[in-house]
Amino acid sequence: MSQRLTAADVAKVARLARLNVSPEEVERYTRQLDGMLDHFADIDNLDLANVEPMTQPYPLVNVLRADVEQPCLDRDEVLAVAPAAEDGRFRVPPSGGLHE
Amino acid sequence: MNDFPTVASIAADVAAGRVSARAILEEHLTRIDSRESEVHAFNLVMRDRALQAANEIDDRVKRGDNPGRLAGVPIALKDNMCTRGIDTTCSSRILEGWKPPYDATAVKKLAAEGAVFIGKTNLDEFAMGSSTENSAFGPTRNPLDTSRVPGGSSGGSAAAVAAGFAAGSLGSDTGGSIRQPAALCGLVGVKPTYGLVSRYGLVAFASSLDQIGPFTHTVEDAAILTEVIAGHDPMDSTSIPQPAPALVGVLGAGVKGLRIGRVADLPKGADPDVLARLDVAFDELAKAGATIVDVTLPSLSFALTAYYLIAPAEASSNLARYDGVRYGKRVAAGDINTMYADTREAGFGDEVKRRIMLGTYALSAGYYDAYYGKALKVRRLIADDFARAYAAADVILTPTSPSVAFRFGSKTDDPLAMYLCDIFTIPTNLAGHPAMSVPFGTGQDGMPVGVQVLAPTLGESTMFRVAAELERAA
Numbered sequence: 001m002s003q004r005l006t007a008a009d010v011a012k013v014a015r016l017a018r019l020n021v022s023p024e025e026v027e028r029y030t031r032q033l034d035g036m037l038d039h040f041a042d043i044d045n046l047d048l049a050n051v052e053p054m055t056q057p058y059p060l061v062n063v064l065r066a067d068v069e070q071p072c073l074d075r076d077e078v079l080a081v082a083p084a085a086e087d088g089r090f091r092v093p094p095s096g097g098l099h100e
Numbered sequence: 101m102n103d104f105p106t107v108a109s110i111a112a113d114v115a116a117g118r119v120s121a122r123a124i125l126e127e128h129l130t131r132i133d134s135r136e137s138e139v140h141a142f143n144l145v146m147r148d149r150a151l152q153a154a155n156e157i158d159d160r161v162k163r164g165d166n167p168g169r170l171a172g173v174p175i176a177l178k179d180n181m182c183t184r185g186i187d188t189t190c191s192s193r194i195l196e197g198w199k200p201p202y203d204a205t206a207v208k209k210l211a212a213e214g215a216v217f218i219g220k221t222n223l224d225e226f227a228m229g230s231s232t233e234n235s236a237f238g239p240t241r242n243p244l245d246t247s248r249v250p251g252g253s254s255g256g257s258a259a260a261v262a263a264g265f266a267a268g269s270l271g272s273d274t275g276g277s278i279r280q281p282a283a284l285c286g287l288v289g290v291k292p293t294y295g296l297v298s299r300y301g302l303v304a305f306a307s308s309l310d311q312i313g314p315f316t317h318t319v320e321d322a323a324i325l326t327e328v329i330a331g332h333d334p335m336d337s338t339s340i341p342q343p344a345p346a347l348v349g350v351l352g353a354g355v356k357g358l359r360i361g362r363v364a365d366l367p368k369g370a371d372p373d374v375l376a377r378l379d380v381a382f383d384e385l386a387k388a389g390a391t392i393v394d395v396t397l398p399s400l401s402f403a404l405t406a407y408y409l410i411a412p413a414e415a416s417s418n419l420a421r422y423d424g425v426r427y428g429k430r431v432a433a434g435d436i437n438t439m440y441a442d443t444r445e446a447g448f449g450d451e452v453k454r455r456i457m458l459g460t461y462a463l464s465a466g467y468y469d470a471y472y473g474k475a476l477k478v479r480r481l482i483a484d485d486f487a488r489a490y491a492a493a494d495v496i497l498t499p500t501s502p503s504v505a506f507r508f509g510s511k512t513d514d515p516l517a518m519y520l521c522d523i524f525t526i527p528t529n530l531a532g533h534p535a536m537s538v539p540f541g542t543g544q545d546g547m548p549v550g551v552q553v554l555a556p557t558l559g560e561s562t563m564f565r566v567a568a569e570l571e572r573a574a
Contacts, residue, residue, distance in 0.1 A: 010457065017416060017460040018423065018437070019453055020445035029457055032515055036458065039516055040405040040471070043478050053476035054483060056308050056338070057294040057532020057557075063337040077201045083430035090425055097435035 107321035114172035121154035121172025168214030176266035179220040182301035191235035194447025204301025221256030230521040251281030276525025283500035283550025294532035295340035298333030306414035323347035356389030361493030373543030384573035395489035409475035416459030504547035
C-alpha cells in the first residue's frame with residue numbers, strides 16, 4: 001500500500017460529506033481509495049501546463065426564458081412527499097451537531 | 101436471435117389495427133410472469149397503469165385518431181427517470197417510496213407517441229456500477245445466462261428487453277451504462293451526443309457526462325426511439341438548441357466511401373474473443389465499401405483516471421441533496437447535522453459512499469488542483485485527440501466491453517477491476533460524443549459480443565448507417 005492517504009484523511013472526508021462511517025469502513029475505504037489514487041497517479045507525469053480545463057462538452061451559456069409567468073410544481077404536491085412538513089414548509093430539527 | 105416483436109413491427113401492427121395494444125401488452129406481461137422472479141429486471145411492474153394506457157391506445161385506433169409512432173409499444177424505464185406519482189428509487193434506500201411530482205422530458209416524449217410504460221427497471225444504486233450488483237434491491241440476472249451479470253448500471257433495462265419483457269427501454273449512460281449492458285445482453289444500446297436528449301427529470305449522477313438513450317433488439321428500433329426522445333428542451337440548460345439528426349431514413353444508405361477509424365494504440369485489456377469479433381467487423385465494413393484508416397488516441401489510456409475523478413466529484417455534489425429534508429428517507433435526530441449524517445449512512449450503499457468520499461476528497465482544499473483540476477485538463481486532451489482522429493475518420497470502431505458477461509461476485513471485492521469494465525466506453529462521455537453498441541456475434545461460452553461505433557458531436561446519422569451495416573453483416 002502506497003499511503004497516498006491516511007485513515008485520518010478518510011475520516012475527515014467522511015465528515016465533509018456528512019457520512020457516518022464505522023472504524024471498519026474507514027479501514028476499508030482507506031485501503032480502496034489508496035489503491036485507486038495509486039492507479040490515478042498515471043496522469044502525474046503529463047505536461048498539462050498549457051492545457052485548458054474542460055468542465056463541459058460545450059461552453060456553457062446562460063439560458064434565459066421570456067419573463068412570463070408559467071405553471072410550476074404544486075407546493076402541496078411537493079410537500080406531500082417530504083419526510084416532514086408544517087405550514088407549507090419543510091420541517092427540520094434545530095441546527096447543530098457538527099463536531100470536528 | 102429471438103423472435104420477440106420489434107418496436108417497429110408492434111407500432112405498425114397496432115396503428116393498422118392488425119393487433120391490439122392490449123394483446124401486445126398481455127403477451128409481454130405473460131413473459132414477465134414466467135421469468136421475472138428469476139431475472140429481476142424490475143423494481144416495479146406497472147401492470148394496471150400499462151393496461152389503462154394500452155386500452156387508451158386501442159380506443160384511439162378505433163376512433164381513427166393517430167396513435168403515435170410508438171403505438172402500443174411496451175417500454176421499460178430505468179428507475180432513475182422521474183415518473184409523476186410513480187415510485188422512482190434509483191435502486192437506493194434513500195429514495196425508497198418517493199413519488200416524483202413531475203415526469204422526465206424523455207418519458208413525456210415517449211408517452212406522447214403512444215408508448216405503454218410497463219415498469220421501472222433495476223440499476224446499480226444511483227447508476228454507479230457496471231454489473232447491477234450495487235442495487236439496494238438485489239441484482240438483476242442476465243437473461244441469456246442467469247449465472248452472469250447483465251452489465252450495468254442500466255442492467256434492468258437491458259435485461260427487460262433481452263428477456264422480452266419490453267420491446268425497448270430507456271437507460272442512462274454516464275460512463276458506459278447503456279452500451280456495456282447492451283453488449284453483455286446482445287442488444288443495441290445508444291449513448292447520444294451530450295445535449296441531444298433532455299436530462300430534465302433524469303436523477304443526476306454526473307451532470308456533465310449523463311445522457312439518456314435506448315436499448316432495443318434492432319438498429320432500426322434504436323433509431324426510432326432516439327428520434328422520439330431527441331430534441332431541444334428549454335427545461336435543460338445544456339440541451340442543444342438545434343434540430344436532431346435524422347436516423348431512420350439513413351439506415352439503408354450503406355457505408356460506401358465512409359472512413360472507419362481503427363485505433364492503432366487501443367488501450368490493452370480486451371479479451372481475444374472480443375478483439376477477434378472487432379477484426380471481423382472491420383473486414384465486413386471494408387467488404388461493404390468502407391475504407392479502414394488507422395487513427396491514434398494517445399490520451400485514451402488516461403481516460404479512466406480522468407473519469408473516476410470527474411464523475412465522483414460531480415456525484416459528491418449532486419448527491420448532497422439527499423439529506424433527509426425534502427424527499428425520501430429521513431432518520432430522525434435531535435439536530436440537523438446528526439440527521440443529515442444518520443440519514444445518509446442509512447440510505448446510501450457501499451459503492452455510493454465510496455464514490456462520494458472519492459469525489460469529496462478530489463474536490464477538497466489542498467487536493468483540488470492535484471486531482472479534479474488535473475482530471476479536467478486530461479479531459480481536454482482526450483477531446484483534442486478525438487478531434488484530430490475525426491479529421492481522418494468518419495466514425496471509430498472499438499470493443500464496447502473488454503469481455504463478455506462475467507459471473508456474479510467476480511469483481512465485487514475490487515472496485516478498480518469493476519471500473520476497468522468501462523475503459524472503452526468512458527472516453528465518449530468525457531468528449532460528449534455519441535456512441536452505440538451493436539451486437540456482433542458471440543465470444544467465449546457463446547455469450548454475445550458488442551462492437552462500439554463512435555462518432556463526433558451530432559454524428560448520429562453516420563453512426564447509425566455504420567451500425568445498420570454491422571447488423572446486416574453480423
